[in-house]
Amino acid sequence: MSTDLNSPFRTKSVEQSIRDTEEPEHALRKSLSAWDLTVFGVGVIIGTGIFVLTGIAARNNAGPATALAFVAAGIVCALAALCYAEFASTVPVAGSAYTFAYASIGELPAWIIGWDLVLEFALGTAVVAVGWSGYVRHLMETNLGWDMPAALSGPDAGGTFDLLAFLLILVLTAVLVIGTKLSARLTAIVVAIKVTVVMLVIIAGLFFIKADNYSPFIPPAQPQEAGGGIHAPLVQLLFGYAPTNFGVMGIFTAASLIFFAFIGFDVVATAAEETKNPQRDMPRGILGSLIICTVLYVAVTLVVTGMQHYTQMSPTAPLAEAFKSVNQPFFAGAISLGASVGLITVCMILLLGQTRVFFAMSRDGLLPRVFSVTHPKYRTPYRATILLGVLIAVLAGFTSLEKLAELVNIGTLFAFVIVALGVIILRRTRPDLHRAFRTPWVPFVPIVSIGASLWLMLNLPAETWIRFGIWMAIGVVVYFLYGRGHSRLGRGEVGPRRDR
Numbered sequence: 001m002s003t004d005l006n007s008p009f010r011t012k013s014v015e016q017s018i019r020d021t022e023e024p025e026h027a028l029r030k031s032l033s034a035w036d037l038t039v040f041g042v043g044v045i046i047g048t049g050i051f052v053l054t055g056i057a058a059r060n061n062a063g064p065a066t067a068l069a070f071v072a073a074g075i076v077c078a079l080a081a082l083c084y085a086e087f088a089s090t091v092p093v094a095g096s097a098y099t100f101a102y103a104s105i106g107e108l109p110a111w112i113i114g115w116d117l118v119l120e121f122a123l124g125t126a127v128v129a130v131g132w133s134g135y136v137r138h139l140m141e142t143n144l145g146w147d148m149p150a151a152l153s154g155p156d157a158g159g160t161f162d163l164l165a166f167l168l169i170l171v172l173t174a175v176l177v178i179g180t181k182l183s184a185r186l187t188a189i190v191v192a193i194k195v196t197v198v199m200l201v202i203i204a205g206l207f208f209i210k211a212d213n214y215s216p217f218i219p220p221a222q223p224q225e226a227g228g229g230i231h232a233p234l235v236q237l238l239f240g241y242a243p244t245n246f247g248v249m250g251i252f253t254a255a256s257l258i259f260f261a262f263i264g265f266d267v268v269a270t271a272a273e274e275t276k277n278p279q280r281d282m283p284r285g286i287l288g289s290l291i292i293c294t295v296l297y298v299a300v301t302l303v304v305t306g307m308q309h310y311t312q313m314s315p316t317a318p319l320a321e322a323f324k325s326v327n328q329p330f331f332a333g334a335i336s337l338g339a340s341v342g343l344i345t346v347c348m349i350l351l352l353g354q355t356r357v358f359f360a361m362s363r364d365g366l367l368p369r370v371f372s373v374t375h376p377k378y379r380t381p382y383r384a385t386i387l388l389g390v391l392i393a394v395l396a397g398f399t400s401l402e403k404l405a406e407l408v409n410i411g412t413l414f415a416f417v418i419v420a421l422g423v424i425i426l427r428r429t430r431p432d433l434h435r436a437f438r439t440p441w442v443p444f445v446p447i448v449s450i451g452a453s454l455w456l457m458l459n460l461p462a463e464t465w466i467r468f469g470i471w472m473a474i475g476v477v478v479y480f481l482y483g484r485g486h487s488r489l490g491r492g493e494v495g496p497r498r499d500r
Contacts (some may be wrong), residue, residue, distance in 0.1 A: 041289020055318025197338025221247025
């Protein structure tokens with residue numbers, strides 16, 4: 001950690017980061033409460049994961065014990081959430097992991113994680129929009145008898161341009177320009193619908209559970225053959241370890257898959273600057289949304305694996321198909337509707353997260369400062385929001401994103417590692433800081449969080465690591481060509497961190 005303004009590891013003080021939020025032209029409106037943050041978290045976490053991954057993990061990896069896999073994945077996320085909660089309450093500034101890294105590790109690592117988050121949120125938004133488009137087209141075809149023109153159905157459906165995904169992102173961009181309070185109200189409505197559907201699954205499904213479907217709760221282990229090539233998990237190529245399906249170890253194999261159903265709680269931290277009382281409300285929003293979603297995930301998994309034997313579960317629509325298997329088509333239709341409506345909030349909150357990271361990097365001069373000017377009336381980063389919204393809308397309209405979706409996963413885990421490392425470093429370098437929330441058992445909890453995140457990263461295919469490495473390399477080049485020379489900290493326009 002360096003105070004040398006010529007060093008790429010120069011750090012920005014927490015105090016300066018907070019002062020930057022008070023500049024009139026670059027200030028965001030504080031309008032969010034702990035309730036709003038919790039709704040944001042639940043809104044972005046409960047997405048396609050609960051509606052799809054439950055069936056895949058139960059059928060292929062863990063059987064009924066998938067419920068325990070959700071607990072394991074939830075614990076990994078909780079470790080990271082504790083670290084996020086400390087940072088978000090201590091440094092209540094837009095940018096999430098980027099801002100945290102700038103205050104603890106240095107500018108270059110902060111740039112790298114910011115560059116990573118911009119890609120993660122952009123691809124995540126586009127992927128979810130394309131998924132939403134698919135759900136809506138299916139509902140229109142089956143319930144209204146109206147087929148979307150092939151040319152406007154998107155590459156994944158054999159078309160050219162995905163009109164529905166394109167329009168969704170443009171509408172959500174307009175909502176975010178008008179203000180985060182409006183987006184919070186819209187999110188609250190949609191989350192209410194989504195949680196109602198999940199509760200419907202749990203309550204209605206209880207009447208169709210058969211105890212025999214839980215036997216065996218942990219199916220006998222089935223070791224996989226070790227393979228090679230860039231499609232194999234990196235841990236397999238490095239150590240020859242092949243993940244085990246079923247059995248006790250199969251629970252952890254399933255956890256590495258369904259972990260991605262939890263992705264999103266970290267987005268809550270990007271709204272820290274727009275929170276009325278971030279010291280109190282950020283930990284409540286981050287941890288509260290994670291606890292609620294974990295409980296719902298476990299309950300849904302126990303119900304759906306009790307309704308239908310895991311060997312017969314659908315890998316594409318397990319919840320809806322479970323109700324069809326017990327002759328309840330009404331509930332199956334309600335689940336499909338809830339999934340399509342629920343994806344709207346996932347898309348919007350990911351877009352919100354990306355614009356706030358982009359805004360924070362722009363305010364620091366690492367990206368053009370013009371994008372950190374806020375709207376004179378709405379106090380939102382409207383220029384960055386419009387630019388990114390249009391670019392992502394075009395990306396979602398023209399691109400098939402199945403392969404790129406895995407980059408969202410590795411990007412999130414990388415952010416977890418950086419934030420946990422930052423907590424350890426800032427505890428040593430700035431013990432004087434007031435911390436409204438303190439991560440317990442430091443450095444043990446952050447170290448375990450780092451280890452768990454790295455393990456899940458190693459379980460991703462080698463080709464995902466290659467793509468991630470290429471994007472990171474491009475980011476380093478951009479930093480040295482533009483970011484380093486335009487950095488406000490490097491130019492002496494803001495003060496470096498003063499360690500005490």
